[in-house]
Amino acid sequence: MNISRRELFHLAAIAGLSLTAEDVFAKLNDMNPEKLFEFKPVGNVTLLHICDLHAHLKPLYWREPSTLISARELVGTPGFLCGNTFMKYYGIKPNTMRAYFDTYIAFEELAKKYGKMGGVAYIKTLVNQIKAERGNDKVLFMDSGDTWQGTAVGLFTKGQAIVEAQNALGIDIMVGHWEYTFGKDRVLELINNHLKAEFISQNVADDMWGELIFKPYTIREVGGVKVAVIGNSFPYTPIANPREFTEGWTFGIQTERLQKFVDEVRSKGADVVVLLSHDGFTVDQAVAKMVKGIDVILSGHTHDPAPKPIIINNTIIVIAGSHGKYLGRLDLEVKNKKITNFAFKLYPVASNFIKPDREVENLVNELYKPYEKQLSEVIGKTQTTLYKRDTFYSTFDRVIMDAIKEEADCEIVFNPGYRWGTTLLPGDNITVDDVYSMTAITYPDVYKFEMTGTQIKNILEDIADNVFNSNPLYQQGGDMSRTLGIDYEIKINGEPGKRLSNIKVNGKDLDPNRTYVVAAWGGNMHRAGKNVKKLRAVYDITMDYIKRVKVVNPPQKSNVKVLDYACGCPVTDGKC
């Protein structure tokens, strides 16, 4: 992409630099998008990759996690890096655009400098540029899923608006996870009647006969190379999301079956074997150790912005962040069925520095049109950053829990530890669209119910064992559920079922025998409760609350104390 003299001035203005200053070019180099978009092509195959768009068609702010805590065995490994640890691991300099995109550090300040991230019209410009450079026949564009769900426009159109955007982007192949929460009939309808991409998955089967629901793989000719792409949808879809959406379908990682398909595509003459996956970055690192013969894994689900690939047993593993912030590009040189060279880059989709594709921009405006008036309504203001990503606590979730607590008149609120949402800066208006970006799910009801202290402890322990399991295969890839009304201490490396201690309910010790009044959304916790009452949808409750209080200012401090680590993203062994 060429940078004009005018754009250079524009850049400098954004960065608050004077072009007459002595070190201006050095400074510009730090943030120069030209350099960020520089790529030396390799070989004759280009794989483009996005994951976890979460229905964000327009640019947004998205702050990466400030803590990302894991079991000791996984500390300091890609998938559990954030902030300074992340920058050190990948050699990123502070205050650069890379630092802004990849970490939470100085986020507010850098947001003013570099602006919003993502947006399909901006992704499209990059894709066009790459295709023009390389030639259409050398490029295959893949999407690891969690694409249709996450915003109002995704929810209101039951995924269709996002499918249209995918078609406009030119996605060739995809897999899924949250897609399934539109229900299996809708999923099949969108795939069969609207989606131009091929939807594949080797790990979704009929639970009676074991017959596969989707094509397990597809073989494409790319730049004269036979590229086989095998799909894995999110293995724990019926566990992490309500089972009724996929009644009669069974998932799982299915490494044995995956191995069978790898061998099968090889015998059909595939030169390169790609796994397009929604397993999660850490799970895919484990899969690469268990399954032989996969050349490339395009991962997703855990939202990691990993600037460099991980190589395990000759398998190249990459992941492309979330929310449309990045476009992943992996160039391959393939000779005699072997990858002889490769190059990888995560292009930051920095909307201030990319000219949006006119056609896709018009499409997005059209898709928003029926809802624009409703969604752009300002309902309040925030004094602090409202963010989502953190292991235990997040400010936007706190606002939602405050709203639920008022509505439900309960002692305790549970809020899911999803990794999608949006970020608002201090002083920002809160719109209806923003609230949906945190809550747009097909099962939005808040439930009020009763639970004993023992049940509450067991549920928290159960969730902690999913999040902090030392074996990646047993992790579901979310963050810890957030709580309001409950404070606790946790030993991440404690025995399963014995990690939590000093649990307080509104300041008093949790009484195992007492019954507590609890409210929760986004999970299936209420199924274990008594006297269950269905309240309103979480987005309605949250919007009414914000309208009422007008200004929100949630505390910045977490209600959970970690006992065995001194910081959020330890380098090794829990010491910073």
Added chain:
Amino acid sequence: MDRRSFLKTTAFATAGLTLGGSVLFPSNAAELVDNPPPKKPYEEALKEITKGKPVSDSDKVKLVAPEIAENGAVVPITAEVELPIEQVKAIHILTDKNHNTRTLSVYFTPANGKAYISTRIRLAETMNVVAIAELADGSFIKAQKPVKVTIGGCG
């Protein structure tokens, strides 16, 4: 697995399953509620099968089970012993924290062709599923896999 190979493998297993039929399909469920079967801990069940003989881990036993169960009441498992059928007498499935840990025993004859079973078992909580192969020479080999039973809820 497609329907055809499913039917093929169930045909293999059926011969064995009929022997344990009365255990698998209790004729009077109400009776079980009033008189629950005795608790059988893992060590006891193991002894019952092996009579105290050692059991070694072996990659000849292939046990396939999910990492995390989608529904603890019906957890799909398959077990296969990669040895000639003449060398395999039985496959025993144990679940180390169930009330009765001895879940299933399937006995083979050479007519079964292949020492392979596929079924669904109930897991009361997170535990190990153990597949023990009883060989014709009287020795035992095994494979095991932990299966997590969780309420789930994050995404």
